Amino acid sequence: MTATIQTILFLLAVLVVVAVAARRLNTAPSILLVAAGIGLALIPGLPRIELAPELVLLGILPPLIYAAGVAMSWREFRFNLRPITLLAFGCVIFTSGAVAAAVHFLLGMPVALGFVLGAIVAPTDAVAPLAIVRNLGLARRLIVVLEGEGLANDATALVVYRFAVAAVATGVFSLPAPLELLR
Secondary structure, three states: OHHHHHHHHHHHHHHHHHHHHHHHHOOOHHHHHHHHHHHHHOOOOOOOOOOOHHHHHHHHHHHHHHHHHHHOOHHHHHHOHHHHHHHHHHHHHHHHHHHHHHHHHHHOOOHHHHHHHHHHHOOOOOOHHHHHHHOOOOOHHHHHHHHHHHHHHHHHHHHHHHHHHHHHHHOOOOOHHHHHHOO
């Protein structure tokens, strides 16, 4: 227990150092955090920390998505609903299908299991890209579309994930079956 607390305090200290460095270098903290995470992962002898999926899904992810949703203009979201919807649904479903096909043909895994993996890796981060994009001076409409897509693609990925896990659990996989359930 003491080693876990020490490791968490060490990681928090690294987080603070990276945040201060990002501010001084005038760069997005998410970029430096990824680099620091890769660096920490390569340190031999560092204790392994495993987070329960429930903690991430119920304790970490909702506040991040909530903060992004509160900061967004819902009037502009409705105005840009078509491109947001096309990106959120189209990109997640296409990416999930591409990952499923690649895993099936390259590794010989079942297609349903490939869709599970695809649904896990398909949604983009809703917070980190926006921190970078806002500093680039892009058009407001593009930022709103990216914000909306980042929020909506998580929901799409969760639906794809649920259908894929059900297909793996039952052993029955059919691409048209989820579409019939939506009618």
